[in-house]
Structure formats: structure tokens, C-alpha cells
Amino acid sequence: xxxxxxxxxxxxxxxxxxxxxxxxxxxxxxxxxxxxxxxxxxxxxxxxxxxxxxxxxxxxxxxxxxxxxxxxxxxxxxxxxxxxxxxxxxxxxxxxxxxxxxxxxxxxxxxxxxxxxxxxxxxxxxxxxxxxxxxxxxxxxxxxxxxxxxxxxxxxxxxxxxxxxxxxxxxxxxxxxxxxxxxxxxxxxxxxxxxxxxxxxxxxxxxxxxxxxxxxxxxxxxxxxxxxxxxxxxxxxxxxxxxxxxxxxxxxxxxxxxxxxxxxxxxxxxxxxxxxxxxxxxxxxxxxxxxxxxxxxxxxxxxxxxxxxxxxxxxxxxxxxxxxxxxxxxxxxxxxxxxxxxxxxxxxxxxxxxxxxxxxxxxxxxxxxxxxxxxxxxxxxxxxxxxxxxxxxxxxxxxxxxxxxxxxxxxxxxxxxxxxxxxxxxxxxxxxxxxxxxxxxxxxxxxxxx
Amino acid sequence: xxxxxxxxxxxxxxxxxxxxxxxxxxxxxxxxxxxxxxxxxxxxxxxxxxxxxxxxxxxxxxxxxxxxxxxxxxxxxxxxxxxxxxxxxxxxxxxxxxxxxxxxxxxxxxxxxxxxxxxxxxxxxxxxxxxxxxxxxxxxxxxxxxxxxxxxxxxxxxxxxxxxxxxxxxxxxxxxxxxxxxxxxxxxxxxxxxxxxxxxxxxxxxxxxxxxxxxxxxxxxxxxxxxxxxxxxxxxxxxxxxxxxxxxxxxxxxxxxxxxxxxxxxxxxxxxxxxxxxxxxxxxxxxxxxxxxxxxxxxxxxxxxxxxxxxxxxxxxxxxxxxxxxxxxxxxx
Numbered sequence: 001x002x003x004x005x006x007x008x009x010x011x012x013x014x015x016x017x018x019x020x021x022x023x024x025x026x027x028x029x030x031x032x033x034x035x036x037x038x039x040x041x042x043x044x045x046x047x048x049x050x051x052x053x054x055x056x057x058x059x060x061x062x063x064x065x066x067x068x069x070x071x072x073x074x075x076x077x078x079x080x081x082x083x084x085x086x087x088x089x090x091x092x093x094x095x096x097x098x099x100x101x102x103x104x105x106x107x108x109x110x111x112x113x114x115x116x117x118x119x120x121x122x123x124x125x126x127x128x129x130x131x132x133x134x135x136x137x138x139x140x141x142x143x144x145x146x147x148x149x150x151x152x153x154x155x156x157x158x159x160x161x162x163x164x165x166x167x168x169x170x171x172x173x174x175x176x177x178x179x180x181x182x183x184x185x186x187x188x189x190x191x192x193x194x195x196x197x198x199x200x201x202x203x204x205x206x207x208x209x210x211x212x213x214x215x216x217x218x219x220x221x222x223x224x225x226x227x228x229x230x231x232x233x234x235x236x237x238x239x240x241x242x243x244x245x246x247x248x249x250x251x252x253x254x255x256x257x258x259x260x261x262x263x264x265x266x267x268x269x270x271x272x273x274x275x276x277x278x279x280x281x282x283x284x285x286x287x288x289x290x291x292x293x294x295x296x297x298x299x300x301x302x303x304x305x306x307x308x309x310x311x312x313x314x315x316x317x318x319x320x321x322x323x324x325x326x327x328x329x330x331x332x333x334x335x336x337x338x339x340x341x342x343x344x345x346x347x348x349x350x351x352x353x354x355x356x357x358x359x360x361x362x363x364x365x366x367x368x369x370x371x372x373x374x375x376x377x378x379x380x381x382x383x384x385x386x387x388x389x390x391x392x393x394x395x396x397x398x399x400x401x402x403x404x405x406x407x408x409x410x411x412x413x414x415x416x417x418x419x420x421x422x423x424x425x426x427x428x429x430x431x432x433x434x435x436x437x438x439x440x441x442x443x444x445x446x447x448x449x450x
Numbered sequence: 451x452x453x454x455x456x457x458x459x460x461x462x463x464x465x466x467x468x469x470x471x472x473x474x475x476x477x478x479x480x481x482x483x484x485x486x487x488x489x490x491x492x493x494x495x496x497x498x499x500x501x502x503x504x505x506x507x508x509x510x511x512x513x514x515x516x517x518x519x520x521x522x523x524x525x526x527x528x529x530x531x532x533x534x535x536x537x538x539x540x541x542x543x544x545x546x547x548x549x550x551x552x553x554x555x556x557x558x559x560x561x562x563x564x565x566x567x568x569x570x571x572x573x574x575x576x577x578x579x580x581x582x583x584x585x586x587x588x589x590x591x592x593x594x595x596x597x598x599x600x601x602x603x604x605x606x607x608x609x610x611x612x613x614x615x616x617x618x619x620x621x622x623x624x625x626x627x628x629x630x631x632x633x634x635x636x637x638x639x640x641x642x643x644x645x646x647x648x649x650x651x652x653x654x655x656x657x658x659x660x661x662x663x664x665x666x667x668x669x670x671x672x673x674x675x676x677x678x679x680x681x682x683x684x685x686x687x688x689x690x691x692x693x694x695x696x697x698x699x700x701x702x703x704x705x706x707x708x709x710x711x712x713x714x715x716x717x718x719x720x721x722x723x724x725x726x727x728x729x730x731x732x733x734x735x736x737x738x739x740x741x742x743x744x745x746x747x748x749x750x751x752x753x754x755x756x757x758x759x760x761x762x763x764x765x766x767x768x769x770x771x772x773x774x775x776x777x778x779x780x781x782x783x
Contacts, residue, residue, distance in 0.1 A: 234459065
């Protein structure tokens with residue numbers, strides 16, 4: 001009985017004695033750990049921060065050591081997690097001291113700078129230390145355990161978003177500088193004059209081509225994707241499964257496969273002369289200054305057919321979701337009131353599914369605008385005009401063309417490479433954000449009905 | 451007799467089926483000659499050299515297949531943890547309006563096409579690859595004494611310098627497999643994260659609430675209830691990400707190039723250059739040379755690589771489907 005009282009007394013006394021230090025130490029350790037994380041990110045960006053890595057780790061280790069001693073003194077236990085953290089921290093510091101500034105050889109194809117290791121170590125030690133500190137700072141309760149996991153979630157996200165930020169900053173920086181009225185309204189053209197080649201440099205046909213491709217593709221993909229999605233959502237049986245399988249596979253196959261398929265059609269059409277509809281439809285043609293017809297390598301029409309294979313699965317999936325989201329009460333209600341299947345489709349199902357279909361269409365169009373691999377083998381610089389049977393081109397293809405295209409394109413259009421990318425990103429962002437907006441807007445509109 | 455909406459949707463829905471079947475048929479018929487001309491043994495041999503560069507054509511696609519595996523592994527290895535963290539922040543560990551804002555940001559990012567990442571690879575080359583993997587040196591300004599070597603001990607004899615990866619070339623984008631993997635990870639994160647988020651949201655609230663009511667905190671609920679139950683939705687999300695990473699063509703053409711001549715040594719040396727299948731196939735079909743250069747055997751090998759990717763996609767879809775069905779069944783039992 002006395003022993004029990006004594007134990008109770010000691011237990012009561014411990015929080016009082018620990019009260020002063022119980023917050024100060026975790027808080028200090030948390031600040032130190034956060035400092036390590038920040039330094040780790042900095043070392044990832046700039047090699048020179050590598051010099052501060054060992055002092056930072058040593059500082060954190062010192063605080064952890066004091067904390068360990070304090071915990072041993074006030075609670076009479078060796079905190080196992082604290083010991084592990086301390087050991088990892090010391091090991092990381094020792095390793096960093098042992099690693100030379102430049103590591104090479106060892107069959108590694110490069111010269112690895114120490115800052116790579118130090119950023120990995122700083123993040124690897126800092127994140128768990130911060131989690132642990134927050135946990136104890138908030139009183140080591142189950143809900144504190146929840147809060148303490150936030151660094152584990154946020155740090156990788158912050159790193160990824162930082163990477164996106166770096167890329168987009170460069171894109172805007174370089175893209176805006178090439179933006180001019182002249183660039184937007186002039187078409188790229190090379191003409192053989194008696195004095196030599198004369199060039200006109202601009203993006204007009206690339207921009208118009210992108211819009212033409214999006215429009216044509218939507219015309220082909222909307223009915224096909226809508227039909228496929230609706231049939232899969234409304235029917236069961238082997239036909240439904242077949243359609244679902246084909247749209248899934250279309251979504252799953254590499255864009256490269258679509259490009260190769262388009263190329264094989266062009267290959268096939270090369271057996272036909274210019275003027276033959278097979279050649280004109282597939283390969284396309286252009287007319288030179290003397291009125292002579294030349295074959296091209298792939299028409300807008302052909303490109304749109306194969307790009308639509310990219311948009312069909314997106315539209316089909318969105319349509320399927322739209323039809324599946326129609327509540328059973330509403331379906332049964334319309335049937336109970338005597339609506340025929342056609343009437344129910346036109347007045348009930350179609351309006352309900354429409355926002356989803358439009359969302360799918362917009363996202364599909366964005367995907368089409370950005371896709372190069374599909375038209376990789378058949379597109380050109382758009383120098384011979386723009387129309388259904390002209391050689392296909394788009395903003396996204398220009399970026400490829402500048403790197404691997406013919407020489408004049410590489411030299412002349414290089415200045416617009418980032419501008420084209422910026423316009424492309426602007427276009428696709430507009431489309432996807434419009435899609436998100438429509439989805440959100442209509443989701444709210446129909447909430448009352450559910 | 452079916453009503454007209456069903457008939458209409460069936461008629462329209464058979465269009466993609468017909469297109470898909472026609473496309474597969476065409477590709478297979480074009481690829482079949484590859485079985486006899488280079489032959490299966492040569493196609494799966496581990497050395498590649500093209501007609502244009504060496505004059506001797508050996509169309510072994512095994513190095514390119516290995517490159518595909520390597521790049522996909524790097525990309526998924528980076529993208530999966532980040533996507534999981536994003537999904538958790540968005541649905542399970544709310545932080546004010548951050549989760550919702552992130553869904554919008556991800557939706558916007560998913561619209562950025564691969565070619566833009568390929569173009570912007572140069573940012574990472576200068577910001578990350580050169581400082582970290584080339585010691586901050588560029589090829590033109592390199593002094594062996596700065597890294598503690600002498601002219602005699604440089605270059606180190608055991609390094610495959612001829613493997614062709616130059617992490618320190620700031621202008622040329624031809625870089626290592628690692629960079630391509632990182633960029634492809636950035637490409638697939640916006641696709642995977644919302645799908646995984648949906649998978650978390652589709653876990654019945656009753657299960658989560660039961661766990662919370664029994665005294666588990668949110669982290670334990672996530673680890674032991676939500677995550678296992680959401681696995682049926684996470685598997686197809688990862689499969690889609692894998693397929694997108696496997697099939698990506700533009701990033702790898704810009705960043706790694708198109709020739710995979712041998713399997714790197716050691717095999718997982720991600721600082722070497724191992725072009726994956728789409729890039730190698732594009733090269734065989736002559737997209738970087740005059741189209742007339744596409745010789746018989748090279749062309750059919752290129753078509754073969756496309757068909758192989760198709761088969762790979764089929765395998766991934768089927769495996770993911772089976773896995774998903776099995777996980778679903780386990781949950782409902």
C-alpha cells in the first residue's frame with residue numbers, strides 16, 4: 001500500500017518536474033529538425049550549402065542527446081526512438097565527413113558531388129526528427145501522433161511542387177520573350193527565289209493547325225466515344241465487355257504505337273500516285289508556284305483520325321461516368337410516368353450526362369493538342385499551307401521539329417520553341433480548367449436532385 | 451427489337467472497336483516479316499547497332515526493353531510516394547483548403563503535355579544533373595585536378611565513359627536514364643494522384659468510422675484500414691501510370707536519345723544512357739534520318755517494337771485487372 005502510494009506520488013511529481021523542460025526540448029529539437037529540412041532543400045538546389053550540413057547534423061544530435069539525458073533523468077527510461085534518431089543522425093554526420101567532396105570511379109558514369117548525399121541525409125534525418133518532436137511537443141497523445149505525420153506528407157509534396165515551379169518559371173520566362181504579334185500572325189514559309197531561299201518565320205500555321213486538329217478530332221471522337229461510353233454504361237453482355245476492353249486498351253497503349261500505325265498507313269499510300277484519293281486523303285498534297293501537285297507525308301485528316309484514338313477513351317470514360325451517375329429513382333420515375341426509351345434518353349439521361357461528356361471532350365482535346373508522338377512520323381513545318389489535305393502540323397510538333405527537324409527549321413524556329421510551348425500550355429490549361437469548372441459547377445447543380 | 455438509343459450507341463460504340471482491330475491487324479501484319487528477316491533470336495539479343503552509324507545492322511531490342519523497365523521503375527519509384535502523399539493530404543489528412551487547392555493544381559498540371567517536359571529538361575540538366583552528377587563541371591571547363599585526380603589517373607579506368615551519358619553537357623539534352631525517369635515521374639504524378647485520391651474516397655466511410663470509433667487515430671486508420679481497402683483502386687492507378695511511363699516517347703527521345711546499344715554495366719547504372727523501346731522503334735522507322743533510309747529489316751523491327759509495346763500494355767492491363775478483382779473479392783468476403 002505504501003509502495004503504491006509512493007509510486008503514485010512519484011508519478012504525480014514527474015510531470016511537475018518535467019513541465020519546464022517538457023516543451024522546451026521538443027520545441028528546440030523541432031526547430032533544429034526543420035532547419036535541417038530547409039538546409040537539405042537548399043543543398044539540393046545549390047552545392048555550396050553542403051558546407052553547413054555537418055554542423056547542422058551535429059547541432060541536431062546535440063539537442064537530441066540533451067533530450068535523451070533529460071528523458072532518462074525525469075522518466076527513468078531510455079527512449080528507444082530517440083536513441084535510434086540520435087544514432088542515425090551521428091552516422092549521417094560521420095558518413096558526410098568520410099565522403100570526399102567529389103566521388104568518381106566505382107563504375108559510376110559521373111562525378112557525384114557530396115551535396116547530393118548531404119541533402120538526402122539532412123532530409124532523411126530531419127523529417128523523422130521533426131515528426132518525433134511534434135509528437136512530444138503536443139503531449140504524445142494519439143491525436144498528436146496524427147499531427148506529427150504532416151511533415152512526412154508535406155515534404156515530398158513540397159519537393160515535387162518545387163520541381164514543377166522551377167520548370168514553369170523557366171517556361172514563362174523564356175516563352176514570353178518570343179511572344180509578338182508578328183510571331184502569331186506570320187506563317188513559316190520557305191521559298192526558292194532566284195537569289196536563294198527566302199524565309200518567313202512565324203507560328204501562324206502551327207497555331208491554326210493545332211485548332212484544326214482539335215476540331216477535327218472532336219468531330220470524330222465525340223460520337224464514337226459517346227456511343228461507346230453510353231453502350232458500356234447502359235448494357236451488359238459480351239458486346240458491352242468488348243467495347244469496354246477496346247476503349248481500355250486504346251487508353252493503355254503507347255502513343256508511340258498510334259504514331260507507328262499512322263506511319264504504316266502513309267507507307268501504304270505511297271504506292272498510289274498524287275491525285276488518287278487514297279494518296280490525297282492519307283498523305284495529303286500541296287501545290288507549288290507553278291501549279292504542280294506534290295505529295296506530302298501525312299494530311300491533317302489522317303492525323304485527326306489517329307489523334308481521335310487518343311480522345312475516344314477519355315470521352316468514353318467520362319460519358320460512362322455521366323450515365324452511371326443518373327440516380328435510379330429518376331430513371332424509374334421517367335419509365336413509371338410512361339416515357340419511352342427514346343424520350344427518356346433525350347429528356348432525362350442526355351441532359352444529365354452532358355456535363356460529363358463535355359468535360360471528357362475538353363480533356364480529350366487538351367490531350368490531342370499536346371500529343372506529338374502520334375504525328376511524329378507524318379507532320380511537317382506547315383510551310384505549304386493549312387487545310388484538310390495539307391501536311392499536318394501543330395504547336396507541339398514544332399518543339400520536336402526544332403530539335404530534330406530539317407536544318408532551316410532548326411535554325412529559324414528555335415527562337416519560338418519556348419513560345420510555342422507556352423502557348424501550348426496556356427491552351428491545355430484553359431481546356432482542363434474549363435473542364436474542372438464545368439464538372440464542379442454541374443456537380444453542385446444536381447446535388448439537390450440526389 | 452431494341453429502341454433506337456441503344457442501337458445508336460451500339461453503332462457508334464463499335465467505331466472504336468473497328469479502329470482498334472484494324473490498327474492492331476495492320477501493325478501485326480507489318481511486324482510479322484521481322485520474325486523471319488532479323489529473326490526472333492536477333493530481336494531478343496543484347497546488342498544493337500544501326501546501319502547508319504556502324505554499317506553493320508544488328509537489331510537486338512533487348513537493351514531497349516531493359517531501358518523501358520529501368521525508366522519505368524525510376525518513374526514509378528518517384529511518382530508513387532509523391533502521389534500517395536498528395537492523395538493522403540487531399541482526402542485523409544485535410545489541412546485547411548490545401549487539399550482542395552491541390553486537386554485543382556493537379557487537374558491543371560495533368561494538362562501539360564509530355565513534349566513540354568521534354569523541352570524543359572534543360573532546366574533540370576543545369577539545376578540538378580550538372581551540379582550533382584557532374585560535380586558542377588561542364589564538359590568544356592573540366593580540370594581533373596579540381597576533383598583530386600591527376601592527368602594520369604583521369605579518366606578512371608573502370609568507368610564506362612564510352613557508354614555515352616554526359617551529365618555535364620549543358621546544351622545537348624542527351625542525358626542519362628535517371629533524368630528521363632525523373633521527368634516521366636513529373637508527367638505521371640498528376641495522373642496517378644487524383645486516381646489514388648478517388649480510391650481513398652471510395653473506401654466506405656463506415657469502415658473508417660468504425661476504426662476511429664474503436665480508438666484508432668487517423669494515421670493508424672489510414673495504415674491499417676483505408677490503405678488496404680483502397681488497394682483495389684490504387685493498383686489500376688499505378689498500372690495506368692506505368693503504362694503512361696512505358697509508352698512515353700517524347701521525353702525519352704529528347705533526354706536519352708534513341709539508341710540502346712547494350713545493357714548498361716552494372717545493369718542498374720542509371721547515369722548511363724539506355725534508350726527505351728519507343729525511342730529505339732522511332733529510330734528504326736527512320737524518324738531521324740531520311741525516310742528512305744528505313745530498310746526492310748529495320749522497318750519491320752520498328753513495327754515489331756510497336757507490337758511488343760502493345761503486348762506489354764495488354765499484359766499490364768490484364769494483370770492489373772486480375773489483381774484488382776482478387777483484391778475486391780478479398781474485401782467483400
